[in-house]
Amino acid sequence: MTPASRGTGAGRVFPPLPQHPDPQAPFATSWWGNAWIGALEGTSLDAGRLARGRAYAREGHVDTITVAPGRIVAYVHGSRPRPYRAEIRMRTLTPEDWDRFLDAVATEPAHIAALLDKDMPHALVDAAERSGVQLLPGPGDLVPSCTCPDHGRPCKHAAALTYQTARLLDADPFVLLLLRGGDEQALLDELAQRSAQQAAREQSATAKPGATGGNLPGTLARDVLATEYRPPLPPPLAAPAHPGEPPLLPSLPGAPNPTSLEFLATDTATRAHAYLTTGANPFPTADPWHDAVRLAASHPGLTGRRSFSRQFAELAQSVDHTPADLARAAAAWRQGGEEGLAILESPWDPPAGPFDRARGALITADLPRMTIHHNHLTNASGTLQLRYGRDGRWYPYRSEPGRDDWWPEGEADEDPVGALTGMLDS
Incomplete structure (x- = not known):
């Protein structure tokens, strides 16, 4: 073999x-x-x-x-x-x-x-x-x-x-x-077996005629297993720092699509790692749309802004959304999880306080002036936007000029100046 x-x-x-x-x-x-x-x-x-x-x-x-x-x-x-x-x-x-x-x-x-x-x-x-x-x-x-x-x-x-x-x-x-x-x-x-065969051939070729070998000393397996004593099991291994990656699967006629299996294996590894490290389910039962968004966000290789894999399009179709809707939601999830998705989908009116002070902080930092609409601050050209979350963080968004097509971009930040400059530098 x-x-x-x-x-x-x-x-x-x-x-x-x-x-x-x-x-x-x-x-x-x-x-x-x-x-x-x-x-x-x-x-x-x-x-x-x-x-x-x-x-x-x-x-x-x-x-x-x-x-x-x-x-x-x-x-x-x-x-x-x-x-x-x-x-x-x-x-x-x-x-x-x-x-x-x-x-x-x-x-x-x-x-x-x-x-x-x-x-x-x-x-x-x-x-x-x-x-x-x-x-x-x-x-x-x-x-x-x-x-x-x-x-x-x-x-x-x-x-x-x-x-x-x-x-x-x-x-x-x-x-x-x-x-x-x-x-x-x-x-x-295989090398060990062939090397042993080679050594046996060489020994046989140099052995003296009539020479015989005696039985080697040893212990029968049944004698070793006769006792009822069994050593204690070793302690469990520590959980790894990060979930493992699925192996590369071959593409075979009649077999499931390897990319789909890789997608599911990645999600399974993420869930298993979370259970090992926290002892609790970090993804409680959610509605199908939220679960599809989480799945899409966990596998960035399937997600694009305007180009989508077949698996990604099928996932979007299964929850009655377009691939673009799912891609936008997945980007929001990667930006802030459940809160990031809520920021994308649900405007709200924040109370007075940090939200009101944000425009002054931006002006002091010599950044673009922003107009207010609900929890959104938008620049005059309609290309940059900060959305204030209920968690006290600012979520940066970007749109093409004149399109009102907002996509999450960059990392959320508790400081509106940091959130906006981070997007400008990207």
Whole structure:
């Protein structure tokens, strides 16, 4: 059984890597990590896109990275609120390729030791190539794609993902083997079995005629299990700091849509994490519209201002709203949860106090004069608006000139000056 047959569909999920701010520091320090970068840069015809991709990677724009056989996927945050889904594809090895590779590695114990030490020496890659197996990609072997409107190959988002992947390869060459279709544990198990078979053959070839071996000392399993004593269970593990990310699911004929499953898995993980950390349901039973808004807000990859995925459109249809209505509500939810949605949908008349003092504070800060309507302050051109919430925070909104089409933009702030300047700086 090959590593590919045991690990089909398996993947690994890596949290967002920290920023890499030093412009002189390389993304890869290993020779195989630099070979990966060389495959990217040898394919691109636009040095400018590569430079922007390096900047995005260094600034931490690449979100959680999922690595699976033949593909790497991540959401990459750009200049717009909605992140783009970038993907890099690479050919996986055939079962025959894996057999030749494993035979080449198993015959040399130093190769196995190097892999266990998260190293990939030249000699190991050379041995694989002599057996007809190419581990490292060359120019043209990496196939990028992205949901952004840029048709460059690669665009800056796919380039950023590729540069960040080089950092993963640096730390663990098994990431490369997974991309080629090999599951790490299956590889190690198969190498151990082939190495033992190789050692047995060598021992048999050097054994003296007539030599026999005695029984090895040991303890029968039934004797170990005869006692009724069982050690206590270990204490439960601490809850993780953040909900986990769903694995990358394959697209198979007749199977459910993987994006829909990813959407539901993300929501399930969020609920489970909340139960673990608080012991209470943070999302009590709500009406279908509020629950749809919460779902849409929890998966920003499905939400856009004027472009919508099929799953997002179906979610909006299920609650008798347009995709634009749901997108606007999801943006409000991300801005302030239930209160953010109430600010979007329900104007109110605040009492005298902080609301009345807000216009004077804005004028003192040399910001645009605002007119009052209910809990809204709007500038003269009708493009900027602050909405005062019952929680005492100011929620910034923006509209195109003359359209009266208000969208939540930026973060809520207890200070109206901070809320407005934050929107002006975005």
